[in-house]
Amino acid sequence: MPNPMYCYNGSKNCRSHLASTYGSRAHITTRVIFSLCMPYALFLYTLKPSTPPSSQAPSIFSLSNTQLTMVSRIICFTLVLVTVVALSYGAAGRGSSGGQKWRWGWDPLIRSPVDAEQEVDEQMTNGTKWAVLVAGSKGYGNYRHQADVCHAYQVLKKGGLKDENIVVFMYDDIAKSEMNPRPGIIINSPKGEDVYAGVPKDYTGKNVTVDNLSAVLLGDRSAVKGGSGKVVDSKPEDRIFLFYSDHGGPGVLGMPNEPHLVAKDLVDVLKKKHAMGTYKEMVIYLEACESGSIFEGILPEDLNIYATTASGAQENSYGTYCPGTEPSPPPEYITCLGDLYSVAWMEDSETHNLKKESLEQQFNKVKKRTSNSNTYNTGSHVMEYGSKDIKPEKVYLYLGFDPATVNLPANQIHFDKLDGVNQRDADLIFLWQRYKKSSESTRPEILREITETLTHRGHLDSSIDMIGVLLFGPQNGRSTLHSARAPGLPLVDDWECFKSTARLFEKHCGLLTQYGMKHMRAFANICNSSVEKSKVEEVFIATCGGKNIGPYGTFGAYSV
Secondary structure, eight states: OOOOOOTTOOOHHHHHTHHHEEEEEEHHHHHHHHHHHHHHHHHHHHHHHGGTTTTTGGGGSSOHHHHHHHHHHHHHHHHHHHHHHHHHHHHHHEEESEEEEEEOOSSSSOHHHHHHHHHHHHHTOOOOEEEEEOOOOOGGGGGHHHHHHHHHHHHHHHHHOOOEEEEEEEEOTTTTTTTTTTOOOOOOTTTOOOOOOTTOOSSSSGOOOHHHHHHHHHHGGGGGSOOOOOOOOOOOTOOEEEEEOOEETEEEEOOOOSSOEEEEHHHHHHHHHHHTTTTSSSEEESSSTTTTTTTTTOOOOTSSSSEEESSTTTTTOOEEEEESSOOOOOOOOOOOOOOHHHHHHHHHHHTSSTOOHHHHHHHHHHHHHHHHTTOSSSSSSOEEOOOOTTTTSTTTHHOOOOOGGSSSSSOOOOOOOOEEEEHHHHHHHHHHHHHSSOOOTHHHHHHHHHHHHHHHHHHHHHHHHHHHHHHHOOOOOHHHHOOOOHHHOSSSHHHHHHHHHHHHHHHHOOOOOEEEEEEHHHHHHHHHOOOOOHHHHHHHHHHOOOOOOOOETTTOOOOO
16 A cells, blocks of 8 residues: 555555555554454453452552443543544654654644545646647548547646646637538537637648647647647646547548658657656557557557547547437537547546546446447447556546536446447448438539549559569468467567658558548558568559559658
8 A cells, every 4th residue: 555645745655545545544543453452452341340349459449340441531522633643644754944844744633534535626727737638530531530639728728727738639620511411610519519719729721730730749849840839738737638639540540631640650759748747647649540550559658648439449439419310419520529538538528527436437437438328339449558656537637627517427328329430431421421411403513522532442452462472472472461469569670660660652552541540550561570671662563563652651751
C-alpha cells in the first residue's frame, strides 16, 4: 500500500488508491485500538470475580461494576485519542519552506475523510488543463469527423477549460457547405444542439498539417506556419488531452493536407514532449480505422500517457447516426453525424459526474457501447495503451467538470443502443444518399462519381493482390501481404522503409486515398520481409504501368 504522503504530493502512485488508502488507515487504527483495549478489558474481567479482601485490595477492586465500566471506557477513549493523534502527527518532517510537515500530509488538525479528500483533490488539480482537438479530414461526406471535434470542444468548455488552452484543428468546410441543410450549424446527434458555435478557428484549411500539429504539441511557436499561432505552452504540472478523429489505416492517420501522419512520427513527438518535462500526464482518445496500430508495440508505458483507440490494430472503426440506421439523422441529412467511439465517450461525459467517474470506468462503458454491448454485431474493439496506471484517475482532471452534472451518477451503465456503419462504407452511403436526393439533371454526374470511386477502389485492391503475387508467388502472395503480427508487436520494424514503400506505390500506382490507407499493412509486410527496394519498384511499375501522378502524394515528396 503506498504511503498517503504521496497523495499530498500529487503522485499518481497513490492517487489511484486514495479510497483504499483511507480504508487501510482506518483498518490499522481499529486494530491498534482493539489490541490496546482488549487486553485491559480481559484483565478487568478475569480479576473481578477473584477480588481480594477489601483490606488488601487496590482501590480499583473496591469499585462497583458501574464504576468499573466507566473507568474502562475512559481508559479506552484515552487510548483511542492517543492513537488518532499519533497517526495524525507521527514523525514530523521538514517542509520545503522550513515549516513542519505532518505524516501523510495532514495538518495539525484532525480532519474528516471528506475534508482530506477535498485537500488531496485540490493538490491533484494544480496545473492547467490543455486540449488539442484534431479533425483529420475534409469534405461534406466526412461531416462526422468535424462534428466530433466541435462536440468535444463544447464538452471541454462546459468543463471549464479556457479557449486559450484549447487548440482546434479542422478544415472548416462543413458548416458553410452548400450541402449542409442547416447552414452555419453542425450537429453530432439526431436531436443534438449546434456544436459549431464558438469553436476556435485555430488551424483551418491548408493549415491543418502534420507539421503544425507537431509544433503545437511541442509548444514550438516558431515552427508553426499559419493559423492562430496558439500552441500547448504547458508546464510540468499540467495535464494534456488529445482527441483525434479521422480516417486511418495500419500505422497511419489521415490529414486533409498531405502528408498523412505516420504512427512512429506521432510517437516520436510524444517522446520528445516527455523528454522536455512540460506536462504531468496526457490522455489520448483516437478515432480511426486500425487506430490500435498507431500505438501497439511502439507507445512506451513510461511516458505518463494513457491512450485509448476506437478499434484494434486490424479492424475498422464505425460511423453512427447514419442514414438508414437507428437512430437515424434528420431526413434532410445525407451523411453520418458522428463516429461510434467518439459519440460514446462524449455522451458518457455529458451524462455523468466526471469528478466521480474514473478514466477506467469511462473506458469500460465506451468499450461496451462501441461493441454493441460486447456482441460486436456492429462496432469494434476499443483498446488501451501506454501508462495504464493513470486510468484510475478521475475524468475531470482532463475534460474538466460541468457543475450541471454534480448530481448525476458516476457509473450508470444504461445507454441507448447505436447502430454503426463501417467507416469506409460510410463514404459510399453518402454518395448513394446524395444520388437519391439529387435532381434528374445532376444524377448522371453523381452516378459517374460513384462509378469512379468504386473503380478506383477495385484498382487499388487488385494492384495490391498482384504485387503480392509478383513478390511472393501465387501461393503466398496474398497471405504474406495481409498477415498481421502477433499482438504487442509493432506493425513494422523499419518505419522509414514503410514510408518509402508507400511513396513508391503512389508514384507508380496512384494516390492511396482515404480508402487505400487500408493497404498500408501490405507495405509494412514488404519491409518486414526485407525485399530489396529496387525489386519492389520494378514490381510496382510492372503492376501499375509506371503511372506517375506528380511530385507529391499522401506521404510527401518522392524523395525515395
